[in-house]
Amino acid sequence: MGALTIIPISGIPEVRPGDSLGELIATAAAAQDTPLADRDCIVVTQKVVSKVEDRLVALDHENLDARRELVERESVRILRRRGDLIISETEHGFVCANAGIDLSNVEDGFAALLPVDSDRSAHRIRNTIRVEAGADVAVVISDTFGRAWRHGLADVAIGVSGLAAVVDLRGQADARGRELHVTEVALADEVASAAELVMGKAAAIPAAIVRGLEPEWFRDGSVRELIRSPQDDLFR
Amino acid sequence: MGALTIIPISGIPEVRPGDSLGELIATAAAAQDTPLADRDCIVVTQKVVSKVEDRLVALDHENLDARRELVERESVRILRRRGDLIISETEHGFVCANAGIDLSNVEDGFAALLPVDSDRSAHRIRNTIRVEAGADVAVVISDTFGRAWRHGLADVAIGVSGLAAVVDLRGQADARGRELHVTEVALADEVASAAELVMGKAAAIPAAIVRGLEPEWFRDGSVRELIRSPQDDLFR
Numbered sequence: 001m002g003a004l005t006i007i008p009i010s011g012i013p014e015v016r017p018g019d020s021l022g023e024l025i026a027t028a029a030a031a032q033d034t035p036l037a038d039r040d041c042i043v044v045t046q047k048v049v050s051k052v053e054d055r056l057v058a059l060d061h062e063n064l065d066a067r068r069e070l071v072e073r074e075s076v077r078i079l080r081r082r083g084d085l086i087i088s089e090t091e092h093g094f095v096c097a098n099a100g101i102d103l104s105n106v107e108d109g110f111a112a113l114l115p116v117d118s119d120r121s122a123h124r125i126r127n128t129i130r131v132e133a134g135a136d137v138a139v140v141i142s143d144t145f146g147r148a149w150r151h152g153l154a155d156v157a158i159g160v161s162g163l164a165a166v167v168d169l170r171g172q173a174d175a176r177g178r179e180l181h182v183t184e185v186a187l188a189d190e191v192a193s194a195a196e197l198v199m200g201k202a203a204a205i206p207a208a209i210v211r212g213l214e215p216e217w218f219r220d221g222s223v224r225e226l227i228r229s230p231q232d233d234l235f236r
Numbered sequence: 237m238g239a240l241t242i243i244p245i246s247g248i249p250e251v252r253p254g255d256s257l258g259e260l261i262a263t264a265a266a267a268q269d270t271p272l273a274d275r276d277c278i279v280v281t282q283k284v285v286s287k288v289e290d291r292l293v294a295l296d297h298e299n300l301d302a303r304r305e306l307v308e309r310e311s312v313r314i315l316r317r318r319g320d321l322i323i324s325e326t327e328h329g330f331v332c333a334n335a336g337i338d339l340s341n342v343e344d345g346f347a348a349l350l351p352v353d354s355d356r357s358a359h360r361i362r363n364t365i366r367v368e369a370g371a372d373v374a375v376v377i378s379d380t381f382g383r384a385w386r387h388g389l390a391d392v393a394i395g396v397s398g399l400a401a402v403v404d405l406r407g408q409a410d411a412r413g414r415e416l417h418v419t420e421v422a423l424a425d426e427v428a429s430a431a432e433l434v435m436g437k438a439a440a441i442p443a444a445i446v447r448g449l450e451p452e453w454f455r456d457g458s459v460r461e462l463i464r465s466p467q468d469d470l471f472r
Contacts, residue, residue, distance in 0.1 A: 004434050006240040080470040087470060095385035144419075148384040148471035149331035150392065151464040152402040152422030154429070166388040183380075185432070186388030193390070194430035196421070197449065198240050213433065228387040234316040234323060235384035235471055 004212040007034050008198040008205045009042075015206075017054035022128020025207050029133070034209060036135040039218055041163055041210040042125070043195035046143040047102060048206040049121045049159075050112040059111040061103060067111075074099035074113060079236065090114060093227035094158060095236065096145045115141065118159025119222050126161045138162035138218055142192035148235060155196035157188035157223055164188070164217050165225035186226060187217060240448040243270050244434040244441045245278075251442075253290035258364020261443050265369070270445060272371040275454055277399055277446040278361070279431035282379040283338060284442040285357045285395075286348040295347040297339060303347075310335035310349060315472065326350060329463035330394060331472065332381045351377065354395025355458050362397045374398035374454055378428035384471060391432035393424035393459055400424070400453050401461035422462060423453060 011028040015021065021044060029036050036042065050056070060066055064084060072078070075088035079095060089095050092114065102112040115121045122139040129137050141159035146152075157165060169183040195208040230236050247264040251257065257280060265272050272278065286292070296302055300320060308314070311324035315331060325331050328350065338348040351357045358375040365373050377395035393401060405419040431444040466472050 002434075003244070004242040004430075006242070006430070008239070082470060089385075144421075147422075147464075149325075149464055149469060150422065150425065150462050151468075152420045152425065152462060154422045154425050156386065184388045185380075186383075186386065186390045187433075189386065189388065189390050190429040190433055193426040194240075194242070194433060197423075197426055197430060198238075200450075214436075226386050226388055228383075228385055232387075233385060234318060 002212055004194070004210065006194055006198050007209040007211065009034075009207040009209060010205055012048075012206055015048050015051045017052060017056075019052045020128055021048060021052055021207075022125040023132050025125070026129050026133040026135075028207075029209065036129055036133045036137055036209065037211070038136045039138075039211075039213065039215060040135065041138040041140060041191055041213055042129065042207060043140045043142050043192055043210060044122075044125060044207045045199065046100075046114065046118070046141055046158060047106075047112060049115050049118065049141050050102065053115050053121065055113040055115060056106065056110045057113060058109060059103075060109065061111075070111065071099045071101060074101060077236075089236070092118070092158070093224070094145075096143075100143060100145075100158075114143070114158065119161060119224075120159075122159040122161035136162075138213075138221075140188050140191050140195075142195060144196070155192040157192045157226060160188050160221045160223050162218055163191070163213070163221045164219050165221045165223055167217060188221065188223070189226060238448055240430070240446065242430055242434050243445040243447065245270075245443040245445060246441055248284075248442055251284050251287050253288060253292075255288045256364055257284060257288050257443075258361040259368050261361070262365050262369040262371075264443075265445065272365055272369045272373055272445065273447070274372045275374075275447075275449065275451060276371065277374040277376060277427055277449055278365065278443060279376045279378050279428055279446060280358075280361060280443045281435065282336075282350065282354070282377055282394060283342075283348060285351050285354065285377055286338065289351050289357065291349040291351060292342065292346045293349060294345060295339075296345065297347075306347065307335045307337060310337060313472075325472070328354070328394070329460070330381075332379075336379060336394075350379070350394065355397060355460075356395075358395040358397035372398075374449075374457075376424050376427050376431075378431060380432070391428040393428045393462060396424045396457045396459050398454055399427070399449070399457045400455050401457045401459055403453060424457065424459070425462060
């Protein structure tokens with residue numbers, strides 16, 4: 001197994017609704033002399049995906065009632081409330097703070113909702129890159145979620161195209177020849193976390209190349225693999 | 237912000253109690269022509285740390301009562317039970333399955349407990365590498381945990397030395413000049429997840445180099461930064 005390289009893609013301009021992220025990413029990568037290649041995995045942050053898909057809604061950030069109503073509208077189930085914080089499940093099946101609604105890095109007076117279908121957003125970017133750059137890449141859409149029990153936020157996948165979201169190593173023998181019991185690795189989440197290390201919250205780098213992932217991990221994938229079913233979930 | 241490189245360290249032999257992991261890692265890295273350098277972050281899996289620290293205990297894996305008793309003994313609080321699975325809090329403050337006790341990749345008839353103090357384990361490896369390789373590195377001890385709500389396992393940090401476990405970006409302006417509300421990034425967890433991508437569960441690679449992290453992230457750190465306090469935790 002070889003080394004992995006994670007390359008931030010800088011030089012992507014502030015995006016607007018209708019922009020083609022695939023084009024912007026392919027162009028910026030070529031301009032910084034790291035043109036996209038087959039089996040690169042491109043990680044793109046939710047912020048820019050929501051912007052090009054025009055998922056911005058008007059919101060007076062100081063109006064806590066309006067904010068709460070928006071979060072409730074984007075939720076299918078409320079898990080916990082504390083003060084202004086709501087932990088809820090979105091219609092995608094994600095459990096996160098404030099239904100994943102983004103208040104930072106958005107125009108004043110607006111909030112950014114999650115993409116309607118981030119797998120489809122990832123497909124679209126991937127197809128554009130295939131045409132624009134001639135490269136067969138995978139795409140992961142990432143977002144920044146809090147976790148139960150652990151302090152600090154980590155990036156996870158909210159959309160996937162061309163990559164296994166979960167790699168199932170159940171039944172493969174471990175180094176001592178015994179069956180591994182349960183080793184389903186949340187690959188797309190780990191890829192999102194890895195990419196976040198070069199993107200930086202304040203640096204406005206909305207995409208990164210993860211280069212060197214195992215060839216067998218590139219297949220049709222969906223973020224639905226990462227959703228724990230409610231009946232399997234001990235904390236919902 | 238530059239690129240990040242993640243290099244698996246292969247050629248580390250099967251370890252035994254009392255072995256010096258710092259020596260083994262420095263030697264193996266040099267032997268594969270990727271000698272350790274200042275500001276590398278070395279990620280080391282819990283499995284090998286528990287082995288060199290002789291945290292193996294006898295356990296008949298088929299004896300479910302013995303297994304349950306061991307998990308309960310290593311727990312300070314049980315959060316959930318379902319069948320053989322116990323989600324509990326360890327005395328370190330980690331919430332995970334089966335108190336973090338490792339049944340795979342261990343000699344038959346044994347199980348591996350978590351290190352007593354993984355920050356100290358990380359310090360020890362770091363100090364040895366400073367002496368053996370003349371390199372001032374950071375060290376993260378990683379383990380594979382399940383998550384609430386999301387399917388699949390991801391590697392997280394259970395011990396840290398020389399690196400911020402959480403990077404606090406609160407109050408730094410975002411790209412639009414507005415204050416960021418809460419952006420405390422679980423840096424050491426993201427580093428552990430990134431390293432896992434080159435280690436592979438079945439490949440028996442127990443350590444990796446993460447090269448290219450931001451210089452300001454290298455400081456005294458502790459895994460305690462990553463423990464969400466029970467009063468701040470809505471799911472305990």
